[in-house]
Amino acid sequence: MTTQAAAKVVPVDDFVREELYPGYKQPFGSQPFVAGPVRPFSKADNSRYWLRDSLHFSEGMVPASIATLDDAQTWGAQLGAEIVGVPPTRGSVNRLAGTHVYIGIIDVDTDWQIQARADRFGDYVGPILADFDRYWAMRAGELQSAYDHFDNLDLAGMDPGQLWTTVKDAYAFHRRAWFIHFEVMYVLTANYLAFYQLAEEIGLGGSVVSALLAGEQTFYGKTDEELWRLAGRARDLDVSAPLRHADPADMRRQIEALPNGRIWWGEFEEFLRTYGWRMEETCRVDTPSWVEDPAPALYNIGTFLSKPESFDFHAARQLAVAERDAQIEAARRAVNGSDLQRFNEALAGNQAANFAWWNEEHNYLIDRRAAIPVRRASLELGARLAADGRIDRPDDLFYLFKPELFEVLEGGAARWPDLAAMIPDRRAYFEHWRQRGPELPTMLGTIPDVVPDPIMIEVFGLSGHFLETLKGGPAEVTELRGFPASKGVVEGVARVITTVTDISRVQPGEILVCGGTTTEWTPVFGIIKACVCDTGGSLTHAAIVSREYGIPCVVGTAAATQTIKTGDRIRVDGRQGTVQVLAGQEH
Amino acid sequence: MSGTEAAGSAVLDLADIRITDSPRVGPKVARLGHLAAAGWPVPDGYAVTADALGRWLPAAARSELAAMLAEPGPDADLHHLARRAQELIESHPLPPWLREAVVQAHQRLRARTGLGRRLRVAVRSSAISEDGTRASFAGQYATFLGVGDADAVLHHIRKCWASGFTAHALHYRRRAGDDQLHEHDLAVGVLELVNARSAGVVFTLDPVTGNRGRAVVEANWGFGESVVSGQVTPDRWVVDKTTGAIVERAIGAKHVWSALDEAADTVVLAPQAADLAARPCLDDDEVRYLCAKAAEIESREGVPQDVEWAIARGSPLPHSVFILQHRPETAWAQTDEAPAAPAAPTQGKAFDPVQYALRNVFKVPGT
DSSP, rough: OOOOOOOOOOOOOOGOOOOSBBTTTTOTEEEEEEOOEEOOOGEEESEEEEEETTTTTTTTTOOOHHHIIIIIIIIIHHHHHHHHHOSSSSEEEEETTTTEEEEEEEEEEOHHHHHHHHHHHHHHHHHHHHHHHHHHHHHHHHHHHHHHHHOOOGGGGOOOOHHHHHHHHHHHHHHHHHHHHHHHHHHHHHHHHHHHHHHHTTTTTGHHHHHHHHOOOHHHHHHHHHHHHHHHHHHHHHHHHHHHOOOOOHHHHHHTTTTTHHHHHHHHHHHHHHHOBBBBSSSOOTSBTTTTOEEEEEEEHHHHSSHHHHOHHHHHHHHHHHHHHHHHHOOOOOOHHHHHHHHHHHHHHHHHHHHHHHHHGGGTTTTTTTHHHHHHHHHHHHHHHHHHHHSSSGGGGGGGGGHHHHHTTTTTTGGHHHHHHHHHHHHHHHHHHHHHHHGSSEEEEEEOOOOHHHHHHHOOOOHHHHHHHHHSSSOOEEEEOOEEOOOEEEEEEEEOSSSSGGGGGOOOOOOOSSSOOOGGGGGHHHHEEESSSSSSTSSSSHHHHHHHHHEEEEESSSSSHOOOTTOOEEEEEETTTEEEEEESOOO | OOOOHHHHHHHHEGOOGGGGGGHHHHHHHHHHHHHTTTTTTOOOOOEEEEEHTTTTHHHHHHHHHHHHHHOOOOGGGGHHHHHHHHHHHHOOOOOOHHHHHHHHHHHHHHHTTTGGGGGGGEEEEEHHHHHHHHHHTSSSSEEEEOOOOOOHHHHHHHHHHHHGHHHHHHOOOOOOOOOOTTTTSOOOOOOOOOOOEEEEEEEETTTTTOOOTEEEEEEEEEHHHHTTTTTTTTTTEETTTTTOOOEEEEEEOOEEEEEETTTTTTTEEEEEOOOTSSSSOOOHHHHHHHHHHHHHHHHHSSSOOOEEEEEEETTTTTTTHHHHHHHETTTOOOOGGSOOOOOOOSOSSSOOOOHHHTTTOOTTTOO
């Protein structure tokens, strides 16, 4: 062993100041943001529109999730927009109504800045689109190697210093993952919008574009296929009964008590090792992954077992691909000869760098996974703090804000009693707002006449109809209009679901009516007859998955969950984009 | 009708042409007259009206031509049909009243320019309809540069009119569902050929991005034909219209140029000397001045413009600059018709995602 020399310190003491210049203190939190951090609403926010993002965050955010939200839809979006040089927007910013997330777009407000961004935008985007496969493989590889690191850490065996370092690493990685998210998203968005623009110019109409890019296999598509396969195995091995009827907490015990139960459970665990690294919502560090709590996966399998027949994924996919190819052929026939080359190049370029595909595919690497390392390290830390008596239970840690946690763990231990005392109130506050979630307005601030941004239209569904419906306010409506997202006409009984945790109430053959769907809703598409959403355009999750499953879907209706009641008999026309309420609740 | 009546309206001096004469002389020449009347530097000249040319062929020849155009047949036979139509047209000399009017107008032009026998002119087809304007700009109707005396002008006027019946033009007519013989669809402008040191086009918007905050200049040495016909990679400047700053410049490898062959009275594409090929054909002041003038035309017209211009040898700025023609910018809406659209950033591709993305949500101000 060598003796370490005492570190040499040149003291900064003479230069320590409260102020940067006389009369100027730097405002907290102003530094890392290109445009602005997550904030509560202020009066000034009345001047622009704020869309409730129930698409990504249906239940509200605990304090710790506000840091991850900051990383994602604010910092990540803003840095991505800045680096890519997206001309008209500096990304998105979030406001909170209670604990609920609203999203706003930050315009670049001077002509010079827009022009300067446009000038560098092409330099950044062009080379990436020219070789997207290699580029995405590089980014996905970076993310995957981080997961290989974090997933295999022996957290329980770490000393406190190592564990705290891991928490910090996990946060740093989370932030990086979200920069990648928005970098790729803006690049692919450009490609998609270019195709959209071309389709408009040559008379096809931009709205056909998403259908021309459909039908690509995604990781979550494979996950659903695996869940159906496991349902089939449960039938073969005769373990269906507990999967359909047991309390999730007792399910494993009941399954393993059956003769082939351990075989099935072993296969299920094998499945989780590959497909289980997903959380229920984006940025929500307070929600478990399937690896930690497989209840959602087991519920999905149980639901599939309630249908008499297995779902033929192969046939459904072939149908979806055939439908897409037919649309491509129809488009080629409709295009003038002189435009065909541009159309073919745009299609090929978009197939090679496919936003419609990536918009679904990236979830397993970023949206539903990036916060898992933060959650796992935080829970281990919470368990130790609970054992030390600092807090009551491990997940109390999620009711501290990230700056509070960093302060208290980096020398401010004296604050523990104050912080711990606030946790019960904060839990109550979260619960209060969780319950108020369904009644919150879809849009706050100044409702615009038109939103020109096709991404806000295609992903969030801010069409003219949508905005008109919002302006009209609540009324006795018997017909809703939205985007015709997946064709077909059916009548059936509505089931209104406002948060994903209520999804187990959906019965086979019902029509799902909801704010919007995300990845964890996917399996329910295997049992429903049709889907109707408040938000969303032709590129949203519900639209894509409905097409894959071949069920009618209307999205972007603005007011379905407020107009339709569970039990109403409704008629969904996925070609016209209409939903009619035929009769009130049936009992 | 008497010969003098017909001759009186058959040929108009540029100084007498107003924008309202567009149905008679075509918008291309009418706009030039409009500019001249407002004191702009445009080449002097005269125009032979479309109705005069429409009365040129005897009735029998017109019926024969109309019958030819109505003949059904595959597109592959269009070359044959075109040759027959053109032979028919060119076999008929212009009537004496029209010849006389042209000769007199040419004499007046020689006197006004003070060039006498040294006068060289451009004989330009000038389509009456805007649709025809596009076709004419796209090179479907003929233009002849460097034409010398009145006899040669008369000859080339007939060739201009006949150029409405090339295979290419017939194909265009067919696509437009137009198999009728329109008797008033083409006028001819005869304009002094500016002795151009450099020439080219200004687009008052960026034809790649559609950005109206910018103007783009494309130019080569000599006459503008090498630029307009796309036979050279021109020098290219992008200018911020607000500040006048040159924000981009690309000096083309200008291996050829359009030069006057004095012996043959025509403009030919000639090889360029290596040192000139690599040297910018305009200085920055000229670039900015051209953009400023083009922007003025744009604001007079209210819509983005393509402006063809030439810089004459031997005079200092601003006296050296001539506006040769301008028209509403259509390349933006009609990309496949754009004759001189610069190469998209992705070479050899018809579709550049960046360009199209910038037109849409990622658009820039004023587009």
